Every structure is written in C-alpha cells, then in structure tokens.
Amino acid sequence: MTMTPYLPGPGDAVAYPSGMLCVDKSVTLGPVPYGFHVPQTTLFENLEISARRFPGKTAIQFYGNAISYAALLDEVERLAGYLQQACGVGRGDRVVLFSQNSPQFIAAYFAILRADAVVVPANAMLLEDELRHIVTDSGAVAAFAASELLGQIAPLVGTTPLRQVIAHSYGDALTEEDLGGGARLAIPDWARQRARDVPLPAGVVHWLQAVAAAHRPMPHRSTPDDLCMLPYTSGTTGAPKACMHTHRTVMASVAGSQLWRCSHAESSFLAVAPMFHLLGLQNGINGPVYVGGTIVLLPRWDRRTAAELIARHRVTFWAAPPPMLVEFFAQPGIESFDLSSLGCVVGGGAAIPEGTARLMKERYGLTFVEGYGLTETASFIIANPLAAPRNGHLGVRTYGVDARVIDPATLEEVPPGEVGEIAVHGAQVMLGYWNQPQANAESFIVIDGKRFFRTGDLASVDADGYFVMRDRLKRMVNASGYKVWPAEVEAMLHTHPAILEACVIAARDPHRGETVKAVIVLRPDAGSVGADEILGWCRSHMATYKAPRIVEIVERLPRSATGKIAWRELQEKEMEGGALPNLKG
CATH class of the missing domain: 3.40.50.980 (Rossmann fold)
Structure with missing residues (x-):
C-alpha cells in the first residue's frame, strides 16, 4: 500500500488552514505568526548548523559538566x-x-x-x-x-x-x-x-x-524524505508497532513547535521527560538543538534537583506531564527557589489540577500550556497558544494542520460542540506503521482528497476553535503520561499458568492519574495463587509502567451478547467506584 502523506514542497510555507484556526476573531494568539517555512534539512544538520554557529556554547548541562x-x-x-x-x-x-x-x-x-x-x-x-x-x-x-x-x-x-x-x-x-x-x-x-x-x-x-x-x-x-525514526507505540491488537517518521515529518513538528512557543538560542530547556518518548525527544533534544539552546539534563525525576537546576541554570522552558508538575510545586521548601526564569511550561495527557494551576499562576505567573499530540504525529499537532491558553482544552490547530471531529461510524464531520473522533492531517503525520498494512488500512482515511489519521480519541470543538478531550474510542490507560494498551498487558497475563482470563482496565490513582488494574479469572487447578503472587509475576515479566498495580480475582467476567468480555462495563463501574458487575457465581 502506498502511503502518501501531506508534505510541503521545497520552500513551501505551512500556514493555518483557512477559516479553521479560530472562529471567534476576538481570541488573540499573541506573537504566533500565520505560517512558517519547514526547513529542507535533516535532523542531524540541525546539530551541525548549531555547532557551527555556537561552537563554544553549552549544548548540555549534566550535573555540573558543561x-x-x-x-x-x-x-x-x-x-x-x-x-x-x-x-x-x-x-x-x-x-x-x-x-x-x-x-x-x-x-x-x-x-x-x-x-x-x-x-x-x-x-x-x-x-x-x-x-x-x-x-x-x-x-x-x-x-x-x-x-x-x-x-x-x-x-x-x-x-x-x-x-x-x-x-x-x-x-x-x-x-x-x-x-x-x-x-x-x-x-x-x-x-x-x-x-x-x-x-x-x-x-x-x-x-x-x-x-x-x-x-x-x-x-x-x-534527505528530508529518508526514514529517521521508528518509535514504537502499542494499540488495541497487542504487540507494539513502529511509526515511520522521516526527517521531514519530525522537522515539521520541531520547527513548528519552537516557533509556536517563541523559543530561541538563548532559551534553556529542562530535559527530564524520558527521551525515549516523543515528549522528551522533541522537547528535550530536537527542539533545543534546532534553535541552538541549552539542554539542562536530569536523567531521572527528582523534584528537589529539578528545582535546583531551574534556579542555577535559569531554565526558561519545561515540558512535563501534569503529575510531575503537581509533585514539583507541592514539595516542601519550593518557595525558597528562584523560579523566575521559567516562562513556558507545556505538557499533555491531562489537564493540570485546579489547585496546582492556581499556585503556578498566583506565585510564579505561570500558566500550564496544554497540547495534544501522538507518537504518530511526532508529538506537536494541536496546541494552546501561549497568549490565550485554556486549562482543560487541548488547544487549536497548529501550522498546516487540518484536524476534524468526525463520527466514528459514518466518518462525516460532526457539528461544533458535538463529540466525535479526532482525525488529523498535516506535514508531521507519520507515513504509516512499519510492516503493518492492516493497521494502516484501519488508521488512515481520505476526506476531501486529503489523507487523515484516525487518532481514536474522542473530542469536541468549541465556538472558538479549541478542542476539548471527551473520551477514548480505543482502550488505553494513561499512567503518568505513559500509554498502556490493555490488549498488550492481557496477552502477557494469559501466559501465566494460573490465569484463565484477564481484563485490564484503568483505575484512578492520586499520583499517576490512572494506574493499571487487572481483573482475573483463575484456572480451576490454580490452587492457592493469590493477587500478591500475580502482582510479583507481573513486575518480573513486564516493564514497570505496564505491570498492573492492582489485581482483582473474580469467578467470571461479564460478557456482551456476542460473548466478548465487556471491558467497558468493568471500566465504567471502576470509575464510578461501584461494585464490579456480575462477577460472582
């Protein structure tokens, strides 16, 4: 199957889609320009150019080593x-x-x-x-x-x-x-x-x-059209699959995001989000190097050291998931650190709690600027403008992006205010999944002659053009910004000799936002296997962020009329805090 994404040609400028950025013209987007030219260079050349321009400038600060x-x-x-x-x-x-x-x-x-x-x-x-x-x-x-x-x-x-x-x-x-x-x-x-x-x-x-x-x-x-990256993401079918990104698709995201957020060579970036994830990779490596800024590196999250680094190196930009920010601003003695250099704090995956947002604004004059992106879109695709951010909103369409809310069944665009699936088209969208023709056929559609990626996220668009997340079409657990796909965890659980059936859902967690819960039916000959033993097995067979933190053993799982496990029924009851349905006898 030939994958033909929307790509700007050499020298082409990428601008907001006409009439699609903001319905209410009174909403100011501040210093954000109408469009920009996507660089016709590779990601390595970003480093080469910055090294030629600023050879003696600090690229990386690492525990005191410049x-x-x-x-x-x-x-x-x-x-x-x-x-x-x-x-x-x-x-x-x-x-x-x-x-x-x-x-x-x-x-x-x-x-x-x-x-x-x-x-x-x-x-x-x-x-x-x-x-x-x-x-x-x-x-x-x-x-x-x-x-x-x-x-x-x-x-x-x-x-x-x-x-x-x-x-x-x-x-x-x-x-x-x-x-x-x-x-x-x-x-x-x-x-x-x-x-x-x-x-x-x-x-x-x-x-x-x-x-x-x-x-x-x-x-x-x-060349810009050569593959540069294969980041893996999971899905509803179990095994992780790789997203095919070229230098051009990643560059469209990098260059657009830095212009959108007004970053420049004197910007200093706190890089603590994991770099193997697109949030950390784009905001902690590609973005800083593209503008010739300084990367202030923290290998693993430590809220005290993070505060010391921000104050010492006058950090101006920080990309972080909301749970990290909640813990950071709640730490004892935070008021003793000089955080006045911070000018832009961005992230995604969830809105920031009202109490933390209020503290950031009243004490430091900071606003958490939420954005929306996927591994499939090289992260940056919908974002709040710095001059007009709205808490709890994903943001507006960015440069060259056509994002629509469609009916998942009919694929027709729904009216403003109604809930549907987000479908996106833009220069940063991946070419497709590596060696996954069936997944590509299911994930891409053509609307008005343009190729759109179906995100699986449900949202609505308000009168001003801001997207608001509503639900998920696909099953997914968002634990501290890490996406965990239940089908993958269930496949691993089914290799345990004592487990007959398993259904993985999200459970509320005060620190991680959500955590992984497994509802399990044991085999008749399982003996005295308990939840603690299964939890230990999970920790030794799965990455920490994927391993269930909660296991509930039941006699049977609820099923739909067609005999499939009714995971949504379990999920809804869990979020409502009620007893799990029909699981006994």
Whole structure:
C-alpha cells in the first residue's frame, strides 16, 4: 500500500488552514505568526548548523559538566564513523537506542542520524522479551545501550538481527570534580558508574572504545524524505508497532513547535521527560538543538534537583506531564527557589489540577500550556497558544494542520460542540506503521482528497476553535503520561499458568492519574495463587509502567451478547467506584 502523506514542497510555507484556526476573531494568539517555512534539512544538520554557529556554547548541562556544541558534534562524528566502519551500519539500517536521559543518549541519537541510519528508541523500562520484539520487528543491526540495561539487550546479540551493542556508563560524562561534590548536586549512585566498573559480555564494546577508535564517517547522504525514526507505540491488537517518521515529518513538528512557543538560542530547556518518548525527544533534544539552546539534563525525576537546576541554570522552558508538575510545586521548601526564569511550561495527557494551576499562576505567573499530540504525529499537532491558553482544552490547530471531529461510524464531520473522533492531517503525520498494512488500512482515511489519521480519541470543538478531550474510542490507560494498551498487558497475563482470563482496565490513582488494574479469572487447578503472587509475576515479566498495580480475582467476567468480555462495563463501574458487575457465581 502506498502511503502518501501531506508534505510541503521545497520552500513551501505551512500556514493555518483557512477559516479553521479560530472562529471567534476576538481570541488573540499573541506573537504566533500565520505560517512558517519547514526547513529542507535533516535532523542531524540541525546539530551541525548549531555547532557551527555556537561552537563554544553549552549544548548540555549534566550535573555540573558543561558540554559545548563543538564537543558534542565531535563525539557524534566519531560514533557515526564507528557505526559505519566497525559495525557495518548502512543507509536506512535500524539502530536501537536503549537508555535513560544522558549526554550519551543525545550523542548516540545524532550519531545514528549522522550515519544515515534510523533511530529505534526503546523504553528503558522494557524487559528482555519486550525488547526482543522491537529488535526483531525493526530488524535492528546495532544498538546503543546504557550499561545497567545490558542484561536485557546483550542476550539478543546473535539470536536476533542485532550484531553489535555499544554500551555507555553515565558517570563517564561527569568530571572527577563533579563526582567529588563540585557540582553541589545530589548525583545518584547509578549515575556515577564509570566504564571501568562494568564487565562487558560478548558482542558488546564500550562507548569510550568506540570514541577512541576515531573513525570518521562517510559524507552525510540522508534527505528530508529518508526514514529517521521508528518509535514504537502499542494499540488495541497487542504487540507494539513502529511509526515511520522521516526527517521531514519530525522537522515539521520541531520547527513548528519552537516557533509556536517563541523559543530561541538563548532559551534553556529542562530535559527530564524520558527521551525515549516523543515528549522528551522533541522537547528535550530536537527542539533545543534546532534553535541552538541549552539542554539542562536530569536523567531521572527528582523534584528537589529539578528545582535546583531551574534556579542555577535559569531554565526558561519545561515540558512535563501534569503529575510531575503537581509533585514539583507541592514539595516542601519550593518557595525558597528562584523560579523566575521559567516562562513556558507545556505538557499533555491531562489537564493540570485546579489547585496546582492556581499556585503556578498566583506565585510564579505561570500558566500550564496544554497540547495534544501522538507518537504518530511526532508529538506537536494541536496546541494552546501561549497568549490565550485554556486549562482543560487541548488547544487549536497548529501550522498546516487540518484536524476534524468526525463520527466514528459514518466518518462525516460532526457539528461544533458535538463529540466525535479526532482525525488529523498535516506535514508531521507519520507515513504509516512499519510492516503493518492492516493497521494502516484501519488508521488512515481520505476526506476531501486529503489523507487523515484516525487518532481514536474522542473530542469536541468549541465556538472558538479549541478542542476539548471527551473520551477514548480505543482502550488505553494513561499512567503518568505513559500509554498502556490493555490488549498488550492481557496477552502477557494469559501466559501465566494460573490465569484463565484477564481484563485490564484503568483505575484512578492520586499520583499517576490512572494506574493499571487487572481483573482475573483463575484456572480451576490454580490452587492457592493469590493477587500478591500475580502482582510479583507481573513486575518480573513486564516493564514497570505496564505491570498492573492492582489485581482483582473474580469467578467470571461479564460478557456482551456476542460473548466478548465487556471491558467497558468493568471500566465504567471502576470509575464510578461501584461494585464490579456480575462477577460472582
């Protein structure tokens, strides 16, 4: 099936769709321009250009160690040369990136792109079997991995297409002075580990060896229409599937979002959202490097250190999921930190609680600017304008985006104010799912001669053109910004020898927003297996964010007239706080 997305041609400007941005002309969008020209360059060239413009400028701040753009580019060139000359990585080959936030993550990301290869970001919480699917499905031939994750990926060398792993230790990006307390920051033990502390299994070479080899890459040959990334997302059918993004689709999102949010070379970005996720990748790497800003890096969430970094490095921009912001602004002593540099706080997945929104506004003059995007849309597609944000609203259509609310059954556009499924068309929409013709056929439709992606999210549009989330057409649990697809968790649960049937739903959680709950029927011969034992099994077989936090064992599950498990009935009762229906006897 030929996938033909909407793409601007060379030199074309992308603007708001005529008559579709805002119905009420009294709503001001402030400094947001009408349109912009999508750069006709690759993502690697963003780094190359910024390094030429600002060679001595700090690209990354990491626990006190300032890494310049020139130093970052040099390391990228050496690693790209190693990929090509030592690992045999060719144009279009896939390379896995398996790590927590770190300078090495950023350098590896650009090295893969510099080598004309395709980045396959993998969630650092994945276990071996989950990672095996991604490596096998993508056909990845090489990988960058953090040393503490080698146990999950090293067994895949030789048993999958994977031929070579380059391992990094976070502590090697720190100076002896930083590690000795010079940074005056709480550096966790796992971030202090150095190369000398890590024994390497077969098929693994250390990062420092790869850099020291000093290989130089061949000329950069990628074009804007080459694949650059295969981020994996799950769905209703179980196994995760990859979204095919080109340099052009990602660049449309990156360049548009930075213009929309008025970022520039003097902007400083707190990068704490996981970079293997599009929220962190776009806002913590691609955006800052595109404008030549500084990335203030925090590998793992620590609210106290986050406050210290914002105050010390005068952070201006922060992309964070609402639960992170709630915890940050509720911490004891937060009023003692100078947060006056913060000018833009953005995120998505949920509205921010009223109490936190009020505190941010009254004490710091900050407004949480909600946006809406998917892995399939390279994150940025609908967003609130900085000059007119509305809490609880996804925002308005951004540059070149045609977003409509349609009837899921008839595919006809519904009137303003009525609920339907969001369908989106724009330059940042992926080409399609990797090797998934059936999923592509189900996910894309043509309206007025244009190709739209069906998001599976239900919303309405108000009189001013702002989208408001209403419900989900697809089953999904949103736990602290991580999307968990019940079908995938159910498939794993069904491999447990004591489980006959399982239905996974969302349960309310005061910290995570939602958490994963499994309603389970045991096999007649299961014996004395209990909920605690199943919870422990889940933690050892699934990534932490996917593993159920709650297990309820019942005698039977409710079913529809056609015999299917009535998951929606269970979900509605759970959210209402009532007893689960028809589960006994």
